[in-house]
Amino acid sequence: MLEKFLKYRFMFEELVKRDFKQKYKRTVLGMAWSVLSPLLQLLVMRIVFTRFFGGHVEHYTTYLFCGNLVYSYFRESTNGGMNSLMSNARIFSKINVPKYMFLLSKNVSALINFGLTLCVFFAFALVDGVSFGVHFLALLYPILCLVVFNIGMGLVLSAMFVFFRDTSYLYDVFTMLLMYMSAIFYTVDNYSPLMQNVFLLNPVYCYIKYFRVVVLNGSIPSLGYHLLCAFYALAVVGVGALVYKKNNHKFLYYV
Structure with missing residues (x-):
């Protein structure tokens, strides 16, 4: 796999540049939207939810930002990954190239946006005390676990989208449900210990909680929590790799 990646390195770099440029094509502010978009989302969420959920949470705005930061990266990366094969069908239907290159380029583009937003988050957290x-x-x-997890989700979603176009509509509903189930704007402290453990079945919530423990509590999660985060990432990317390996030769017949 590494040998193939090095062989097609130039193509991969061009794909990343293309994906990143397309995101801001014909926009007045360009890359500034990487900063403005999460800040505007944060402003809306703060206005809407502070009165109902933020009264007893210290640094509530940073708490919100943590959740929105991780969730937005997950959503952008997986949505881009889902469309990676179909949007590049003209290329791989004519040239024999590793199809996962298109998925990885989408993930790198999303990761760059995430990195820019992360810098804003650190600056905001500093101002917030x-x-x-x-x-x-x-x-x-x-972040590393989330990158691997997003790649795995992208592998599964992109394969499903080739065979079932309904995947995009169903995934929109799923991500909306996931947003509400990830405790982005509320806390789980008032739930029973059993329900708090149920939340840990959601990988996105696990990565959000890790961020909050480090940033807001100033501590590092337990070894068991590290293993749980790694398990979700490796399990999903493993399933995604199997799906690609099994269906790789079928993609050409459905695009």
């Missing part, structure tokens, strides 16, 4: 320290380096772990 959050204490910075060496423990912030621990955030690299959930």
Whole structure:
């Protein structure tokens, strides 16, 4: 796989550039939307939810930003991954290239946007009075897990979308449900211990909680929590790889 990646490295770099440019094509502000979009979403969520959920949460705006930051990256990456094969069908139907290259380029483009937003998040947290320290380096772990998890989800979704066009509509409903189930704007503290553990069945919530523990609590989650995050990432990317391997030769007949 590494040998193939190096062989098609130039094509991969061009795909990333193309995907990133297309996102801001014909926009007046261009890349500035990577900063403005999450801030505007945060402003709306703060106005709507602060009165109902934020009264007893310290640094509630940063709490909101943590959830929205992780969820938005997940949604952008997986939505782009889902469309990666169909949007590049003209290329791989004529040239024999590794099809996962298109998926990876979408993920790198989403990761760049996430990195820009993450810089804004750190600046915002600093203004909000959050204490910075060496423990912030621990955030690299959930980010890495999330990258792997998103790639796995993209592998599954892109394959499903080739065979079933309804996937995009169903996924819109799923992501909306996932947003409400990820405790982005509310806390799970008032739920019973059993229900709090049920939330851990949601991988996106697990990565959001990791961010909040590090940023807001100034601590690092337990070893068991690290293993849970890694399990979700590796399990999903493993399933995605199997789906691609099994259906790789069928894609050409359905695009």
